Amino acid sequence: MYTKPGANYAFWLSNIGMIGMTTAFAAVGVTQVYLERKVGMDFIDVQQAMEVHFLILIGAASLFTLGIIMYIINFFKYGTPSNEALQTT
DSSP states (O other): OTTSHHHHHHHHHHHHHHHHHHHHHHHHHHHHHIIIIIIOOOHHHHHHHTHHHHHHHHHHHHHHHHHHHHHHHHIIIIISOOHHHHHHO
């Protein structure tokens, strides 16, 4: 089951997506605190300055979602027991 390419893609896409989301959330949090508290920008101006971080977040979340969908497909394709396995037990 683990030698199937779909399982490898599901694993790597979901993990890269999760790391990307974590990094994007961390970067946007640091950016928001810096721009609001140190620079003194208004809330709406800061939100507009952080739009690129949210676009990266959407991309990373899409990778994560695709990986999870591939995992579910792989589970139902190879993870359910066959009729032969049920008859021998």
